[in-house]
Amino acid sequence: MNRIVGLETEYGCLVSNDDRQGGPDAFPIRVKNHIFNVARLGAIDLHYRDYEEPPRNGGFLLNGGRLYLDMGHIEYSTPECLSLRDVVSFDHAGDHLLQGALEAMGLADRVSFVKNNIDHHTGATFGCHENYLMKRNAQFTPQVLSALLSFLATRQIFSGAGRVGQANPLAFEFDHHRHDQPVHFQISQRADHIVNDIYQWVQFNRAIINARDEPLADYRRYRRLHLLIGDSNMSQYATALKVGTTSLVLDLLEEGILPKRVGLMDPVQATRDISRDPHYRWIVRLENGQTRTALEIQHSFLGLAKHYLAGISPENDWVIREWEAILDGLERDPMSQTDKIDWVAKKWMLQMFLEQEHLGWDDPWLQSLDLEYHNLDPRRGLYFALAEQGRLQYVVTPERVAFCMQNPPGNTRAAARGIAVRHLRDQDRYVINWDGITVENKDPLVMNDPFHTYQSEVAQLLFSDRDDQKPVVPQ
Numbered sequence: 001m002n003r004i005v006g007l008e009t010e011y012g013c014l015v016s017n018d019d020r021q022g023g024p025d026a027f028p029i030r031v032k033n034h035i036f037n038v039a040r041l042g043a044i045d046l047h048y049r050d051y052e053e054p055p056r057n058g059g060f061l062l063n064g065g066r067l068y069l070d071m072g073h074i075e076y077s078t079p080e081c082l083s084l085r086d087v088v089s090f091d092h093a094g095d096h097l098l099q100g101a102l103e104a105m106g107l108a109d110r111v112s113f114v115k116n117n118i119d120h121h122t123g124a125t126f127g128c129h130e131n132y133l134m135k136r137n138a139q140f141t142p143q144v145l146s147a148l149l150s151f152l153a154t155r156q157i158f159s160g161a162g163r164v165g166q167a168n169p170l171a172f173e174f175d176h177h178r179h180d181q182p183v184h185f186q187i188s189q190r191a192d193h194i195v196n197d198i199y200q201w202v203q204f205n206r207a208i209i210n211a212r213d214e215p216l217a218d219y220r221r222y223r224r225l226h227l228l229i230g231d232s233n234m235s236q237y238a239t240a241l242k243v244g245t246t247s248l249v250l251d252l253l254e255e256g257i258l259p260k261r262v263g264l265m266d267p268v269q270a271t272r273d274i275s276r277d278p279h280y281r282w283i284v285r286l287e288n289g290q291t292r293t294a295l296e297i298q299h300s301f302l303g304l305a306k307h308y309l310a311g312i313s314p315e316n317d318w319v320i321r322e323w324e325a326i327l328d329g330l331e332r333d334p335m336s337q338t339d340k341i342d343w344v345a346k347k348w349m350l351q352m353f354l355e356q357e358h359l360g361w362d363d364p365w366l367q368s369l370d371l372e373y374h375n376l377d378p379r380r381g382l383y384f385a386l387a388e389q390g391r392l393q394y395v396v397t398p399e400r401v402a403f404c405m406q407n408p409p410g411n412t413r414a415a416a417r418g419i420a421v422r423h424l425r426d427q428d429r430y431v432i433n434w435d436g437i438t439v440e441n442k443d444p445l446v447m448n449d450p451f452h453t454y455q456s457e458v459a460q461l462l463f464s465d466r467d468d469q470k471p472v473v474p475q
Helices: 026-038 084-104 142-154 236-254 267-276 294-308 314-332 342-357 365-372 382-388 398-404 414-424 455-463
Strands: 005-015 042-044 058-061 066-070 073-077 111-114 128-135 196-199 207-210 222-227 283-285 291-293 430-433 436-439
Touching (some): 005 026, 005 084, 026 066, 026 073, 026 084, 058 414, 073 084, 084 111, 084 314, 084 398, 142 207, 142 236, 207 267, 267 283, 291 294, 294 314, 342 382, 414 430, 414 436, 414 455
Parallel strands (some): 196 207
Antiparallel strands (some): 005 111, 058 066, 066 073, 128 222, 283 291, 430 436
């Protein structure tokens, strides 16, 4: 990739019925406190970040990422990453941090974190937000936005995590006439909860693209594209392909290279229609009234990527090769992609269970199995059961993920943040942010360029008056 990327994951929490020490809201707090106060894996915030984030609500981690509480659930943000390998590694490092905390606290038998996006009982949703740094001078013309929305609405055919049943967001239900057509299984968890194409606020009016202009960098040079539509992926391959294809599409759009005949009449409705189609034809209506399939639209973007972006880097070539392979595989037989795509793997497992137990898709048991696919505990998570059978394709090694739990990327400004966290976590006079670090009685270090590591600058900030210590530089 030639851009900074980061993922934010909101985790659900499951507590066994026999627990008497608190409900789901209590355990994220306890885990957060353990990570910062006992395991000492980060530097807790000592100041208000905004009215919903009081002191000690969260903080930055040794790996340059961030962990905090958001409306009762725990949220993990990766550090700034410049490669797909790092995006996947640091994303899964967050999973391991949470599961490791439960095990260290002796809670793993009673409490689980789930990396999914829905609550079957309350209808609530929690997100996996994607962040892509873009050039400020890139123009979001109506044509560019139309193309981007089309790509994102159709991307779910390989990036969706799958879910049992359906949800209809309160106050935003716009297809009452379909209530007599129950949806047994759909390919995306977030599709039912996306009610707008572009909007500024996140809660209650979730959009495909969040329009908040908060670059967390030099606003004259950069903007941050904040996406809400994506599912939380257990599959490393799906995460890599989701981020990799999106990055390539942004490369094209920044240069004004647009495919023809891809603009959707209604991107939100198309998102829902694709997700709910039980026959996987994935037909959508275009702005001009004609129809195309999601596969055809994805092939339009792929063709441009092959023409303009192939041969630039090995990573580009991997994405283009796998993008084409996954589209071809989905066209031949979607259920042949169990080793790569979450929704396919999940449906295959559920279908096998239904046949063995002679159940129907409306059996409540399936909702429990749906959640267990996303359980971070390798002893119980159904995703890990597939791994034990050798049915999954991996992108990074367990050793790489373990390293990324406590070490930041060495090629972005997260490197400096990791150094600062390591040396400030036991002090009580600091402010750490994405774009800057402040230590009492010293000039703040402003980090407006996410591509710069700021390692010498943070060393000057932390050690300019100390000759006895040197910074620990990540490798």
